[in-house]
């Protein structure tokens with residue numbers, strides 16, 4: 001018999017995976033209420049079919065400085081077309097949930113503008129848009145839970161066929177719906193051994209690159225000039241003194257295979273390796289056979305969500321699969337992991353605790369236990385010893401091992417066969433004083449160039465587009481924010497050998513002159529003897545040492561002190577580039593520029609704000625911030 005129930009279409013646009021998690025949760029909750037769901041990444045949806053939808057749910061995140069995720073760009077461009085009539089989406093019902101960070105100026109910008117545009121095109125919002133906030137003590141889920149419950153009851157009012165047994169009815173036995181979506185085949189060792197080449201490390205790493213590539217579909221496909229590659233580490237040098245409390249490293253890598261083209265301001269993504277002991281403990285804890293040969297596939301071939309959990313078509317050792325694809329000792333698992341664990345717990349008190357964690361009432365406690373304390377999968381499993389999860393579930397739910405992105409700090413003109421990174425080795429204390437450290441930076445910092453280490457990596461276009469030599473530059477890069485500007489200055493210095501280049505002002509900030517003045521000699525040498533940052537060339541180097549005196553001095557203070565110089569350069573057509581690891585820094589620096597434009601340009605504040613916005617639209621105000 002034909003299923004006449006309406007199907008709920010859920011589209012998500014994600015950059016880091018959080019919007020995907022939220023969308024998957026909404027899909028699961030709808031399915032458990034008996035409603036069929038079609039869950040798609042927004043770039044897999046044909047936007048021209050929007051007017052034919054009945055009800056459509058959007059879960060979208062805002063990235064960087066108010067940007068749409070990469071996967072949403074085509075969809076958004078289509079929706080912005082001027083020739084779409086204001087009746088185009090009449091009769092279509094929709095709901096929007098946004099994920100953002102209120103620490104940023106353009107908080108949840110994408111969900112807000114999507115909501116407005118859908119409504120301008122005649123669609124009708126069925127619930128008020130939900131705004132998830134990373135800054136909330138229990139994360140975006142604090143807003144997701146109430147938004148979803150109002151969504152279910154509204155959908156039920158609109159059409160009671162959505163939920164045949166009402167919005168509060170849940171299919172009781174999760175097994176009815178929740179079967180792992182992964183299939184694992186175990187291969188006999190004899191057969192595998194005959195294909196000896198499969199055992200080579202290189203094959204495994206290639207597979208891993210393919211896996212990471214599939215994690216961001218579209219990102220890699222068309223850009224032939226920035227291929228993925230292996231890099232050989234040739235230098236690992238600490239740039240900071242131990243007393244300053246920071247460990248920032250300079251890494252140099254050599255291209256192994258072909259020459260690779262990249263540009264200053266580009267990004268390098270690096271795939272970290274996991275701690276062997278942690279991988280072994282995980283395998284032991286889960287009673288797995290590390291030597292078994294497996295292939296892993298999603299049960300539904302077109303389930304792209306699970307591509308990240310798929311092995312190549314060749315059998316791979318279980319241990320290698322875990323090591324290369326499953327983040328067992330660094331990333332905290334999602335809420336759904338706890339829910340599935342509760343199903344497999346055999347000790348009653350563990351089951352009860354896990355069920356509480358997975359319930360709306362337990363959400364805040366789970367957030368503290370899991371996200372704030374950054375408990376890894378391995379630690380969580382050790383806390384609940386009665387849980388024995390089948391490997392299929394683990395493969396599906398353990399967070400995938402992800403690549404990490406860094407701003408490139410070299411110019412290809414200065415180092416034809418190399419790429420350099422400037423990396424802060426991340427470590428912090430959780431509220432319960434547990435020391436945590438960043439997986440990739442800690443791993444990189446321990447690598448020894450003598451040991452001929454090859455790492456899988458690939459190049460991405462950065463948001464800081466490379467400036468032509470004739471463009472005057474105002475660069476603001478405190479801390480590791482100086483990374484791309486080291487590349488800019490190296491490049492300018494070489495260009496300057498053949499013909500005169502436009503002036504460059506560079507503002508750097510660090511804690512102490514003696515402690516963490518990154519690349520001190522480099523900047524100083526370029527600011528002397530007619531270098532590109534020298535006064536003789538119309539340039540300048542300005543450094544704010546925040547902790548060398550009782551009151552804080554930051555880059556924005558140095559910017560303000562040089563307001564006349566900056567204004568003159570801006571009127572000559574200069575571009576502003578800002579990079580750094582602080583959430584607040586870019587907005588504080590923007591305020592300083594507003595002051596300058598207002599003061600030196602004699603403009604009221606609002607006009608100064610507009611002036612800078614025009615600068616941004618003209619491609620002369622760039623920001624790259626990371627946390």
Ligand code: 2AM
Pocket residue numbers: 478479480509510511545546547552554555556582584585586588
């Ligand atoms: P602090 O750690 O002493 O506060 C690089 O991290 C430099 O950026 C440090 O000197 C740091 O100072 C400074 N910094 C921290 N917050 C900032 C902000 N909002 N604006 C500009 N610089 C900031």
